[in-house]
Amino acid sequence: xxxxxxxxxxxxxxxxxxxxxxxxxxxxxxxxxxxxxxxxxxxxxxxxxxxxxxxxxxxxxxxxxxxxxxxxxxxxxxxxxxxxxxxxxxxxxxxxxxxxxxxxxxxxxxxxxxxxxxxxxxxxxxxxxxxxxxxxxxxxxxxxxxxxxxxxxxxxxxxxxxxxxxxxxxxxxxxxxxxxxxxxxxxxxxxxxxxxxxxxxxxxxxxxxxxxxxxxxxxxxxxxxxxxxxxxxxxxxxxxxxxx
Numbered sequence: 001x002x003x004x005x006x007x008x009x010x011x012x013x014x015x016x017x018x019x020x021x022x023x024x025x026x027x028x029x030x031x032x033x034x035x036x037x038x039x040x041x042x043x044x045x046x047x048x049x050x051x052x053x054x055x056x057x058x059x060x061x062x063x064x065x066x067x068x069x070x071x072x073x074x075x076x077x078x079x080x081x082x083x084x085x086x087x088x089x090x091x092x093x094x095x096x097x098x099x100x101x102x103x104x105x106x107x108x109x110x111x112x113x114x115x116x117x118x119x120x121x122x123x124x125x126x127x128x129x130x131x132x133x134x135x136x137x138x139x140x141x142x143x144x145x146x147x148x149x150x151x152x153x154x155x156x157x158x159x160x161x162x163x164x165x166x167x168x169x170x171x172x173x174x175x176x177x178x179x180x181x182x183x184x185x186x187x188x189x190x191x192x193x194x195x196x197x198x199x200x201x202x203x204x205x206x207x208x209x210x211x212x213x214x215x216x217x218x219x220x221x222x223x224x225x226x227x228x229x230x231x232x233x234x235x236x237x238x239x240x241x242x243x244x
Contacts (some may be wrong), residue, residue: 003196006178007204010229013106014222024103026221029094033087034216084209085133087216088171092125095224099175100229111179121178128174128187132167139163165202166191172201173226180235197234201227230237 015093017023055094058087096118111117122188147153170191191198201223208219 001196003194003200006230006233007200007226009233010226012100013229014225017102017105017225022105023098023221023225026094026098026224027217029091030087030217030220031091031128034213036163054112081133084168084206085129085171087220088168089126089129089220092129092221093122094119095220096125096171096175097229098221098224100224103176103179103232106229121175124178125171125174129171132171136163136167161203161206162199165199165206166195167198167202168205169198169200169202169227172205172223173198173231175224176228176231194234197230201230 013061056157100111100118100121104111140160143159143163144156147156147159170188173191174187177190182190204226205223209215211218
């Protein structure tokens, strides 16, 4: 499968570059943001754990615990998605620069426009992240309604993961799409034409993000680089061996 082959290339050049000590500075912004916003997960897990205490209350304990835990679980899912997209929004300026610098190392391509182009890229990246979040919640809501009607709730975690992965993947590819002159509509067209690429990239981000403590630091950097390498491989711009 080409999507898997392209990602193998992206992963390979990413770790080859990092192993040489290059671009490591881009892990710093994620570390700072992780320290500032990591309490969100801690708070929701503490509320969920405290709900279990209600089990000891006679008669109403089990039902109350179930209600509270279910409510917390729902909002935890929403908060987690918002949290991840918030991280991407705040890191957009750094991820744009990282993607361009990594592209230059791999392809040798130089990009004109200077500071104004970079700022335009950043603003578009932030807009895409917000739109991706809105569309993700729309499709999740549509699936929830569909699964509720037809009794397919058992598939919800899997479908939610696929939907989330697609939109996260697209958010990462947009750094390269903007740089190579893809308009808004052509970018979305590219995403839906290469859904497996989007899903694999987004799944890598989600899985890395789940790693305690280090996930929030490493996931944005690693997936920005992997998506950049994968994009170049998709469009026939592989890295010259001497530059990797």
